[in-house]
Amino acid sequence: MERKARNSAYMKQANRQRILSIIRKKPLSRAELARETGLTRAAISLIIEELIKDGLVTESGVGEAEFGRKPVYLAINPDRFYVVGLNIARDRCVCGIVNLKGEHVLSEEVHIENVYNSEEAIIVIEKAISDIIKRTEIDPGKFLGIGISAPGPIDSINGTILNPPNFPMWHNVNIVREIKKRFPYDVYLENNANALALAERDYGAGIGLKYFMLLVVDTGIGAGIITDSRLYRGIGGFGSEVGHTSIDFNGLKCDCGNKGCLETYASIPSLIRNMKLREYGINSWREIADRAETGDKFCQEVIDREALYLSAAIINVINILELEAVILAGYINYRPGLLLRRLRENIENSVINRNARSVNILNSSIREHAEIISAASIVMDKYFNFSF
Numbered sequence: 001m002e003r004k005a006r007n008s009a010y011m012k013q014a015n016r017q018r019i020l021s022i023i024r025k026k027p028l029s030r031a032e033l034a035r036e037t038g039l040t041r042a043a044i045s046l047i048i049e050e051l052i053k054d055g056l057v058t059e060s061g062v063g064e065a066e067f068g069r070k071p072v073y074l075a076i077n078p079d080r081f082y083v084v085g086l087n088i089a090r091d092r093c094v095c096g097i098v099n100l101k102g103e104h105v106l107s108e109e110v111h112i113e114n115v116y117n118s119e120e121a122i123i124v125i126e127k128a129i130s131d132i133i134k135r136t137e138i139d140p141g142k143f144l145g146i147g148i149s150a151p152g153p154i155d156s157i158n159g160t161i162l163n164p165p166n167f168p169m170w171h172n173v174n175i176v177r178e179i180k181k182r183f184p185y186d187v188y189l190e191n192n193a194n195a196l197a198l199a200e201r202d203y204g205a206g207i208g209l210k211y212f213m214l215l216v217v218d219t220g221i222g223a224g225i226i227t228d229s230r231l232y233r234g235i236g237g238f239g240s241e242v243g244h245t246s247i248d249f250n251g252l253k254c255d256c257g258n259k260g261c262l263e264t265y266a267s268i269p270s271l272i273r274n275m276k277l278r279e280y281g282i283n284s285w286r287e288i289a290d291r292a293e294t295g296d297k298f299c300q301e302v303i304d305r306e307a308l309y310l311s312a313a314i315i316n317v318i319n320i321l322e323l324e325a326v327i328l329a330g331y332i333n334y335r336p337g338l339l340l341r342r343l344r345e346n347i348e349n350s351v352i353n354r355n356a357r358s359v360n361i362l363n364s365s366i367r368e369h370a371e372i373i374s375a376a377s378i379v380m381d382k383y384f385n386f387s388f
Ligand SMILES: [Zn+2]
Pocket: 243, 244, 245, 254, 255, 256, 257, 258, 261, 263
């Protein structure tokens, strides 16, 4: 008896979260929801009634219908709950607030440039989060949690930033425990690339995709992989280290211990060093892309080379996971036309399933407040994606 009661409560909760996770991306009518979920119209109506009562769903206007009654569309109420996003990067730290639809409400820089250890930094962060919550005048009871994104490697299960290179202040800091002590909210930590992959899945170029990799190429190379619409983490949360997969087993020694890691060739500083670009007065991807665009043959060759490096790793990942798309992000997204063309050519001629389907090579489409929306997405993912 007890087992049955628990099961029906579980199913009810699962169906509720499933409906929420569908309509948060696009408003649908009750009939469309029934078709999409396979639930009966009666079951849908009951759940929707409850969600409206809880303030999570609103009826958002009337749709088009040629005959008969026009359908009423159901949408998520963006102001029912909010999330705090905190992004700690090497060069800056920002915190902000995002509503339930993933829309940026307010953000500000957190000035930790002049502090010398993580204890002091956490005090500054605590004040910044409290201040921004006060400034928005949102009821503190409406916050679902605090999502933190930081450079990897991190231990997302225990909430610890481990030992990212060039990030000494934060080594082995359990930031989740520290922030949790100070706020009555759930707190979660993910690495930057994983957080951005969640944001792209829900609000960006990954909408509608179930299998894709988000590849961040800037001072390092990070990746977040979505399989069957969920973030792939591996057994301990260290999965998706595509930057440390080898593209040459006799290659350059990497700090991680492996040889020929993608990052040692294709991160922007590695590319500039290995192609001796400083001798030509070139210090950034921006300069490479600008010169290539104006017809500079050498810079076009540099982009070809970068495409070769990246596609070697991307083809491996696609052949293992059969992804439908790769989304590029980071500095490399500046004037990416030529790079994307070269990547597409290399990849479409080499992946094993090329005769069955093509792989989309896209660029990240979240332009503004990407760090805040990504960090907030970590909490949204926990809230909306009930484990079935
Ligand atoms: Zn490595």
